[in-house]
Amino acid sequence: MDERLYLVKEGEIALKGGNRIMFERKLRGNIRSKLKPYQSRMDKSKGRVYVSVEDSCPREQAEKALSTTFGITGWAESERCREKSMEAIMEKTEEILSRNPFSSQGSFKIDVRREDKSFPLDSHAVACALADIVEKYYPSLRVDLKNPDYTLTVEIRNQCFVYTDSRKGIGGLPVGTAGRGMLLLSGGIDSPVAGYTMAKRGLKLDCCYFHAYPYTSEMALEKVKKLASLISPYLQGTRLFVVPFTKGQEYIRDHGVEEEATLMFRAAMMKTAEKLSLLYHDIALVTGEAVSQVASQTLDAMTFTDSMTDMLILRPLCGMDKEEIIKVAKDIDTYDTSILPYEDCCVVFSPKHPVTRPDKKIMKEHFEALHMDALINEAVENTVIYTFSDQGIEEGKSGVRKAEDGEN
Numbered sequence: 001m002d003e004r005l006y007l008v009k010e011g012e013i014a015l016k017g018g019n020r021i022m023f024e025r026k027l028r029g030n031i032r033s034k035l036k037p038y039q040s041r042m043d044k045s046k047g048r049v050y051v052s053v054e055d056s057c058p059r060e061q062a063e064k065a066l067s068t069t070f071g072i073t074g075w076a077e078s079e080r081c082r083e084k085s086m087e088a089i090m091e092k093t094e095e096i097l098s099r100n101p102f103s104s105q106g107s108f109k110i111d112v113r114r115e116d117k118s119f120p121l122d123s124h125a126v127a128c129a130l131a132d133i134v135e136k137y138y139p140s141l142r143v144d145l146k147n148p149d150y151t152l153t154v155e156i157r158n159q160c161f162v163y164t165d166s167r168k169g170i171g172g173l174p175v176g177t178a179g180r181g182m183l184l185l186s187g188g189i190d191s192p193v194a195g196y197t198m199a200k201r202g203l204k205l206d207c208c209y210f211h212a213y214p215y216t217s218e219m220a221l222e223k224v225k226k227l228a229s230l231i232s233p234y235l236q237g238t239r240l241f242v243v244p245f246t247k248g249q250e251y252i253r254d255h256g257v258e259e260e261a262t263l264m265f266r267a268a269m270m271k272t273a274e275k276l277s278l279l280y281h282d283i284a285l286v287t288g289e290a291v292s293q294v295a296s297q298t299l300d301a302m303t304f305t306d307s308m309t310d311m312l313i314l315r316p317l318c319g320m321d322k323e324e325i326i327k328v329a330k331d332i333d334t335y336d337t338s339i340l341p342y343e344d345c346c347v348v349f350s351p352k353h354p355v356t357r358p359d360k361k362i363m364k365e366h367f368e369a370l371h372m373d374a375l376i377n378e379a380v381e382n383t384v385i386y387t388f389s390d391q392g393i394e395e396g397k398s399g400v401r402k403a404e405d406g407e408n
């Protein structure tokens with residue numbers, strides 16, 4: 001088959017010891033699944049994966065695949081030299097430059113990575129020979145080793161490769177290498193960033209959203225679905241569990257202490273998310289909380305919500321300020337959706353003067369006195385599942401009764 005070649009650089013995986021093979025295998029599988037339905041082949045070499053994909057695969061798809069896959073620190077569409085020799089490298093360089101990849105003004109650099117130390121010429125000698133060729137094609141370009149506009153890279157490994165357009169990857173570890181988690185996804189700025197951040201450490205994530213229709217509108221649900229679809233490529237696909245929680249919210253409003261409503265709701269959310277996690281084999285909860293961002297995110301408040309479940313709760317944004325979170329949200333393209341003005345249910349039911357220094361013991365007693373088990377079970381049973389994958393969204397399957405085996 002006619003194919004294009006991408007040289008993919010592994011980051012942290014290269015530092016792994018005995019279990020490195022597991023990480024590499026996961027990375028190749030994650031890339032391959034995003035290149036479907038096109039045929040691809042992955043060959044590995046020290047610190048690199050050579051990804052060959054059918055020529056008919058649109059560049060856009062291949063580029064999106066590589067730029068949304070965790071475990072990749074850099075990649076470039078590359079060309080293989082016909083043999084491992086200086087003549088072949090020069091020949092390939094001429095061929096690439098004759099297609100005019102740079103513009104005539106600005107600066108350039110030759111970057112030589114000589115992984116095979118037995119290659120007869122050293123990096124400097126290779127760079128000098130290639131600089132002469134660049135000068136022939138681009139007489140006005142000047143050399144700038146620090147901040148070049150253009151870089152021609154040569155990698156001398158078991159084979160030789162030349163490329164002119166190297167891109168940065170998103171780093172991290174391949175999704176699926178660190179176990180499964182459940183992201184509590186609201187419509188705000190923080191939780192999609194929290195999901196992205198934990199997927200970056202290799203977690204495979206499901207998402208759950210607590211919907212209080214009609215207090216929160218269909219548009220609020222559409223917004224959360226949109227957010228799930230935007231983070232889905234980074235998560236290697238995901239499922240969104242939409243939990244109907246209107247009755248639970250109303251019950252807390254009508255039977256609880258007003259100032260404690262937000263925290264009681266959060267406690268009920270944790271309990272419900274825990275139940276869903278048990279059904280779907282997720283072993284950690286992930287939230288978008290950051291210390292002191294709002295009243296329900298003080299240390300005392302988080303101590304209380306932690307005590308509601310035995311599960312590990314990961315709060316990757318805990319030490320970040322809003323500016324930092326917004327920057328990531330913009331990078332991953334969720335920001336514009338997150339700021340759409342549809343109210344989240346926490347906000348709709350918020351008390352005017354929420355408690356900020358709750359006492360864990362007293363709050364637990366108050367929560368237990370509400371006897372919410374039946375309402376929580378009902379909410380779990382009526383949860384609707386949406387599945388997001390590279391092929392798009394599969395619309396709501398309702399009824400969570402038993403975990404479907406062998407998924408994801």
Ligand code: ATP
Pocket residue numbers: 183184185186187188189190191192208209210211286287288289293294296344345346
């Ligand atoms: P976000 O910007 O993600 O909405 P936030 O700063 O608005 O977060 P809160 O509304 O207090 O803060 O929620 C804190 C975290 O609790 C969220 O980041 C999310 O993980 C979870 N959460 C809140 N509301 C919901 C909901 N309706 N469904 C699912 N998770 C929720």
Ligand code: MG
Pocket residue numbers: 186187188344346
């Ligand atoms: Mg919110």
